[in-house]
Amino acid sequence: MIVVSLTYLKSAEEADRHMEGHMAWLKTGYAEHGFLASGRKVPRTGGLILARGPRAAVEAYLESDPFKTHGIADFAVTEIDVTTAVAGLEVLKG
Template identity: 60%
Template sequence: MFILSLTYLKGNDEADKHMEPHMAWVKEGYAKGWFLASGRKVPRTGGVIFAHGDKSELEAYVAADPFTIHGVAAYDVQEITLTTIVDGLERLKAE
């Protein structure tokens, strides 16, 4: 499993200009079956995506995010190994 943590490099006004294509990119990540959950950081300084799949494919996909292309945000892709999971979320552990 991976945590894709994005941090805004530009202000929220600039992020908002690219939000629609970014959200289309996010929805495509869900359609591919890679993304499991996502949302904004609080305070709004970026976002987080929980994902699974091949690391090199995810990194290539992150490079195609409109936020990345337009320099709005930078990503940190962190792989994690889950060892304990609440009942009902076993899918997070399976690869």
């Protein structure tokens, strides 16, 4: 499993200017790049994406996010080997 933590480098208002493109990018991520879940951090300082797939492929796709190309957010990528999950979330394992 890949955990991507986005941290805003610019204001939330600046992020909002690129939100439509970011949301379209996320939609493609779900359809074609193994995204499983995503959402905003609370308080709103960025967001998180959970994905499956080869780390290199996920990292390559991150480069096309409008938040990345417009310098809105910094991305930290962590790969984890999920060994235990509650019923219904077995998809997160291995």
